[in-house]
Amino acid sequence: MDFSKLDGLIPAVIQDADTSEVLMVGFMNEQALADTRRTGYATFFSRSRNRLWMKGETSGNRLQVLDVLVDCDEDTVVLKVKRLGDGNVCHTGERSCFYRRLSEIER
Amino acid sequence: MDFSKLDGLIPAVIQDADTSEVLMVGFMNEQALADTRRTGYATFFSRSRNRLWMKGETSGNRLQVLDVLVDCDEDTVVLKVKRLGDGNVCHTGERSCFYRRLSEIER
Numbered sequence: 225m226d227f228s229k230l231d232g233l234i235p236a237v238i239q240d241a242d243t244s245e246v247l248m249v250g251f252m253n254e255q256a257l258a259d260t261r262r263t264g265y266a267t268f269f270s271r272s273r274n275r276l277w278m279k280g281e282t283s284g285n286r287l288q289v290l291d292v293l294v295d296c297d298e299d300t301v302v303l304k305v306k307r308l309g310d311g312n313v314c315h316t317g318e319r320s321c322f323y324r325r326l327s328e329i330e331r
Numbered sequence: 332m333d334f335s336k337l338d339g340l341i342p343a344v345i346q347d348a349d350t351s352e353v354l355m356v357g358f359m360n361e362q363a364l365a366d367t368r369r370t371g372y373a374t375f376f377s378r379s380r381n382r383l384w385m386k387g388e389t390s391g392n393r394l395q396v397l398d399v400l401v402d403c404d405e406d407t408v409v410l411k412v413k414r415l416g417d418g419n420v421c422h423t424g425e426r427s428c429f430y431r432r433l434s435e436i437e438r
Contacts, residue, residue, distance in 0.1 A: 225433075225436075229378065230337065235342045235356055237344050237353055237356060239353060243351075244350075244351030244352070245351070246344055246346060246353070246400075246409050248402065249342055249344060249402065249407045261433075271336065291432065292432065292433040292434075293353075293429040293430075293431065293432060293433065294429065294431055294432070294433045294435075294436055295355065295356065295428040295429050296421050296422065296423050296425070296428045296430070297428075298436060300356045300428075300429075301433065302353050302429050314403050315403065316403050318403070321402040321403045321404070321407075322400040322401065322402050322407075322409050323400075323403070324400065324401055325398065325399065325400060325401070326332075326368075326399040326400065326401045326408065327399075328401075329332075329401055329405060
């Protein structure tokens with residue numbers, strides 16, 4: 225994998241393995257990707273908190289990783305996941321972070 | 332939209348509107364997103380070439396945008412697209428850039 229393009233980070237697209245819905249996009253550094261594969265649960269690098277975080281570590285809404293795909297340039301991954309806990313991935317309580325159209329947030 | 336987190340760029344996940352397959356991930360600056368919406372075809376900002384590029388501008392394999400979703404933090408978009416041209420999105424000739432498992436690229 226090529227972590228050089230975004231200061232050590234790559235985008236990780238989280239896709240529901242059953243429905244193919246895109247649930248969220250996070251960033252991973254090399255350690256986050258390694259931890260994801262070692263534990264089987266999606267782990268990201270938080271840019272705002274400057275630390276690793278396993279998604280759902282407090283809420284219990286972990287993301288069980290069933291498959292990891294890599295793109296042609298080896299600088300992005302897609303994770304096929306099973307939603308655990310209450311199944312709502314977004315911190316707003318929605319199932320997916322992508323619950324709005326762009327046109328809806330504009331005035 | 333918040334373009335401040337990645338030096339003026341946001342990730343744009345390109346998803347096939349029919350199959351829900353993730354086809355590619357690119358980056359957009361504010362102008363690329365505006366051009367995408369104005370033209371109806373996915374337009375990105377190339378970090379390596381330091382310029383805007385409409386996907387398929389040379390190959391003809393443009394991506395017709397049917398819907399644009401935005402995430403909770405307003406720093407990422409998902410574009411639901413129709414594949415035009417020969418329908419192969421990746422420059423390798425594959426339909427999707429995510430045609431390999433991560434385990435396949437490791438020795």
